[in-house]
Amino acid sequence: MTSHTDTPTTTLRPADLAEAAAALADTTGRVLIRGAGTAADWAGQPEPPDLVLATAALSGVRAHNPADMTVEVWAGTPLRELNRVLAEHGQRVALDPARVALGATVGGLVATADSGPGALVFGSARDLVIGATVVLADGTVARTGGHVIKNVAGYDLAKLVHGCYGTLALLAQVVLRLHPLPEASVTVRLTGPLTDAAEAAGRVLASPLEPVALEWSDGGLLLRLDGGAAAVDARTRRLANLLGLGAVRLSAAEADDAWDEHAALVGDRPATGTAVLRVGARPSRLPGLLGELTAELGASRVTAGLATGVGTVTLPVDAVARAHQLIHRVGGTSVLRARPAGATAPGWGPAPSAIAVLRAVRDELDPSGRLGAGRFAPWL
Amino acid sequence: MSIGAAAARDFERVLGPENVISDPPRLRSYECDGLTGYRVVPALVLLPRTAEQVAASVRVCAARGIPFVARGAGTGLSGGALPVADGVVISLQRLRRVLEVDPVDRRAVLEPGVTNLDITRAAAPYGLYYAPDPSSQQVCTIGGNVAENSGGAHCLKYGFTTNHVLALEVVLADGSVVTLGGDTGEQLGPDLRGVFVGSEGTVGIATKITVRLLRTPETVRTLLADFGSIEAAGEVVSDIVAAGIVPAAVEMMDTLAIEAAEEAVHAGYTRGVPAALVVELDGPAEECDEQFERVRAICDKHGCTRLHVAGDTEERAAIWRGRKSAFAAVGRISPDYFVQDGVVPRTRLAEVLGRIAAMGSDAGLRVANVFHAGDGNLHPLVLYDAAAGETERAETLSGQIAELCVELGGSLSGEHGIGTDKACSMPKMFSEVDLAVMGRVRSAFDPAGLCNPGKLLPTPRLCGERPGPFRVHPLEEAGVIERL
Numbered sequence: 001m002t003s004h005t006d007t008p009t010t011t012l013r014p015a016d017l018a019e020a021a022a023a024l025a026d027t028t029g030r031v032l033i034r035g036a037g038t039a040a041d042w043a044g045q046p047e048p049p050d051l052v053l054a055t056a057a058l059s060g061v062r063a064h065n066p067a068d069m070t071v072e073v074w075a076g077t078p079l080r081e082l083n084r085v086l087a088e089h090g091q092r093v094a095l096d097p098a099r100v101a102l103g104a105t106v107g108g109l110v111a112t113a114d115s116g117p118g119a120l121v122f123g124s125a126r127d128l129v130i131g132a133t134v135v136l137a138d139g140t141v142a143r144t145g146g147h148v149i150k151n152v153a154g155y156d157l158a159k160l161v162h163g164c165y166g167t168l169a170l171l172a173q174v175v176l177r178l179h180p181l182p183e184a185s186v187t188v189r190l191t192g193p194l195t196d197a198a199e200a201a202g203r204v205l206a207s208p209l210e211p212v213a214l215e216w217s218d219g220g221l222l223l224r225l226d227g228g229a230a231a232v233d234a235r236t237r238r239l240a241n242l243l244g245l246g247a248v249r250l251s252a253a254e255a256d257d258a259w260d261e262h263a264a265l266v267g268d269r270p271a272t273g274t275a276v277l278r279v280g281a282r283p284s285r286l287p288g289l290l291g292e293l294t295a296e297l298g299a300s301r302v303t304a305g306l307a308t309g310v311g312t313v314t315l316p317v318d319a320v321a322r323a324h325q326l327i328h329r330v331g332g333t334s335v336l337r338a339r340p341a342g343a344t345a346p347g348w349g350p351a352p353s354a355i356a357v358l359r360a361v362r363d364e365l366d367p368s369g370r371l372g373a374g375r376f377a378p379w380l
Numbered sequence: 381m382s383i384g385a386a387a388a389r390d391f392e393r394v395l396g397p398e399n400v401i402s403d404p405p406r407l408r409s410y411e412c413d414g415l416t417g418y419r420v421v422p423a424l425v426l427l428p429r430t431a432e433q434v435a436a437s438v439r440v441c442a443a444r445g446i447p448f449v450a451r452g453a454g455t456g457l458s459g460g461a462l463p464v465a466d467g468v469v470i471s472l473q474r475l476r477r478v479l480e481v482d483p484v485d486r487r488a489v490l491e492p493g494v495t496n497l498d499i500t501r502a503a504a505p506y507g508l509y510y511a512p513d514p515s516s517q518q519v520c521t522i523g524g525n526v527a528e529n530s531g532g533a534h535c536l537k538y539g540f541t542t543n544h545v546l547a548l549e550v551v552l553a554d555g556s557v558v559t560l561g562g563d564t565g566e567q568l569g570p571d572l573r574g575v576f577v578g579s580e581g582t583v584g585i586a587t588k589i590t591v592r593l594l595r596t597p598e599t600v601r602t603l604l605a606d607f608g609s610i611e612a613a614g615e616v617v618s619d620i621v622a623a624g625i626v627p628a629a630v631e632m633m634d635t636l637a638i639e640a641a642e643e644a645v646h647a648g649y650t651r652g653v654p655a656a657l658v659v660e661l662d663g664p665a666e667e668c669d670e671q672f673e674r675v676r677a678i679c680d681k682h683g684c685t686r687l688h689v690a691g692d693t694e695e696r697a698a699i700w701r702g703r704k705s706a707f708a709a710v711g712r713i714s715p716d717y718f719v720q721d722g723v724v725p726r727t728r729l730a731e732v733l734g735r736i737a738a739m740g741s742d743a744g745l746r747v748a749n750v751f752h753a754g755d756g757n758l759h760p761l762v763l764y765d766a767a768a769g770e771t772e773r774a775e776t777l778s779g780q781i782a783e784l785c786v787e788l789g790g791s792l793s794g795e796h797g798i799g800t801d802k803a804c805s806m807p808k809m810f811s812e813v814d815l816a817v818m819g820r821v822r823s824a825f826d827p828a829g830l831c832n833p834g835k836l837l838p839t840p841r842l843c844g845e846r847p848g849p850f851r852v853h854p855l856e857e858a859g860v861i862e863r864l
Contacts, residue, residue, distance in 0.1 A: 159574030
């Protein structure tokens with residue numbers, strides 16, 4: 001393990017489980033866990049840490065069992081690299097958040113409860129993690145789940161680190177279930193405003209065509225079908241018929257560009273004076289809500305998962321607090337992504353009803369609140 | 381055992397006297413769940429009609445330090461709803477309204493006592509269904525499914541209860557009511573909804589459950605294939621997976637299980653074959669047809685001795701009737717049986733079945749196997765005759781099989797839960813530290829330990845004083861106590 005004390009904050013880079021445990025057992029003070037740093041300014045502003053615990057050296061595949069379709073990795077492994085290795089076996093971790101392309105780690109994606117368009121079918125990381133090894137604030141190492149996809153033995157501690165933003169525990173090792181890479185994948189684009197896209201999305205979802213992604217952004221609805229080559233061709237024709245005039249089957253290169261543009265809207269650094277907010281709402285309410293955010297608060301760069309109910313918007317920094325309120329009013333969820341330097345935009349809206357449980361869990365697992373302090377401000 | 385007249389009066393005030401059961405004959409009908417080997421008569425059984433009454437009942441428990449056990453239909457197979465002698469059972473059977481079916485956002489809001497199949501019945505008019513389908517789906521409740529994180533035959537493709545629950549209204553152990561999860565898969569902070577699902581009733585009682593509904597697949601293709609060996613059938617499953625096909629279900633039955641099922645429901649399985657495989661594919665017609673042909677070819681390649689394709693929904697239903705009746709059907713060929721629920725990595729199926737057969741023959745007992753081959757979830761049925769004094773031997777064998785699954789890199793339980801049944805085996809799968817951390821999580825939800833105590837985590841009372849791998853309790857060994 002190497003340490004750097006050239007700045008007031010110490011950085012530790014544990015390279016195995018024992019070092020990770022020691023990094024927490026042998027130290028005191030506030031700890032900021034850092035993966036690739038792609039979500040460093042998401043959610044609440046972390047309080048200045050005494051120790052940065054970098055997971056960069058906790059990286060690599062520990063065990064890949066292609067025939068069982070599982071893989072165990074160190075949490076600091078970039079998902080992009082993992083999927084490159086798995087692709088050689090025709091497999092993948094079916095998780096596609098925008099920042100995977102920026103080098104986001106498996107642990108970071110889990111800790112931020114991130115997901116991309118494919119959440120429509122594959123869910124988020126919580127649905128793919130089947131086992132984990134975590135290190136608590138006092139260095140306690142605990143395992144949960146296992147190496148089999150179907151397993152109900154014990155409490156699922158992996159769920160606690162999903163969305164914990166570096167509080168509660170360090171995620172050290174993760175076991176993931178894998179999916180086969182599809183033989184073919186086709187994207188269809190339907191140009192039109194959000195309200196028309198929502199209507200079209202409704203028709204597609206009522207059909208038996210089973211899209212794996214359905215996202216509106218930048219004046220168009222992107223729909224992706226995965227499957228066997230001939231079957232996807234046939235389904236694409238049915239989809240085009242269903243959507244009618246204006247539906248265009250994109251070439252592979254066009255499809256890559258279209259999804260890259262979508263990812264850029266979600267994941268790019270916002271311009272000065274603006275912040276990105278991730279929004280969740282009942283799918284039928286999402287278009288109206290996004291419209292309201294656009295009309296009233298000047299939201300731009302809108303993306304809308306019309307079946308998942310998850311979208312992103314870019315807002316003026318001083319509109320973020322109001323946006324949290326508006327989203328909360330329709331029963332939605334919101335979290336700040338990408339806080340511009342120096343801005344004080346709130347990471348979260350009103351606290352969830354289970355905040356007392358969350359505090360109790362934090363008090364049990366990290367009584368001094370040293371991990372990720374500030375991430376859930378002002379709730380925790 | 382009694383919890384005192386004052387407590388009983390409190391419950392009667394909250395629920396009305398007619399909704400508090402205290403007479404011994406009626407109490408006895410709650411003494412066990414589907415794991416009938418364990419029986420405890422509770423002090424009282426409470427029958428709330430509303431979520432508010434559930435919360436009020438729990439507040440009485442909290443104020444008086446009375447342990448409580450939530451119960452749905454009582455179909456659980458791990459003793460998760462086993463009562464506590466000096467506690468109350470809170471039955472959720474009267475909270476059985478489907479509160480909402482939303483065909484646009486494809487979700488249903490349910491009270492906990494709604495049966496699994498009734499969710500699909502309510503959704504069917506809109507072309508929707510609820511995916512998790514435990515074999516007991518005609519009677520088991522969604523509240524129990526949430527507690528156990530129930531799976532079913534189709535979870536290979538569609539996942540478990542946890543993947544289909546969006547939100548839970550939960551009564552915590554102090555009687556407070558919170559919502560876990562929300563309108564989408566998105567969450568504010570750590571995934572407490574995910575912690576709750578599968579917590580076996582030990583961290584609260586769900587009183588309102590929002591689940592996702594899926595569109596009914598356009599096409600379903602089901603085949604029943606016979607093989608000359610378990611190994612050959614196992615290779616078929618491997619090849620299907622290697623081909624990148626994710627079937628909706630892949631189920632296997634061995635000779636004994638087939639015999640039992642045929643005896644009971646005459647579903648058209650071939651008696652005497654070493655292994656039968658049920659493979660079901662679903663989805664858009666083109667995908668389904670293309671994959672189905674590949675699956676047929678894989679079956680042929682591995683020497684399939686008979687391949688029956690369900691020609692219509694009636695034939696498909698018959699195949700599933702045979703599979704889903706297998707547990708109960710075993711009663712036709714054996715007076716008593718234990719069901720196990722261990723999981724192994726799928727690639728070790730043949731190995732584990734070979735070892736189970738050897739262990740069974742060493743113990744002088746027959747073991748029937750019916751299992752979810754696609755995900756390595758075994759359901760060995762240890763057959764025995766209690767009247768012939770075989771109970772203890774069968775129970776030992778059954779426990780050894782579950783622990784063997786852990787040794788082979790799997791799990792004690794794929795879907796039935798740990799409950800009372802396997803709590804003492806937990807140290808085989810998790811370290812003392814792992815279990816202590818789980819205990820801390822439980823304490824966060826329920827510091828007083830009133831919520832379904834004695835389940836899921838091993839306790840000295842249940843498993844002996846010393847921590848570490850499960851041993852027979854010293855008093856048990858000495859014949860002073862017995863495990864009923």
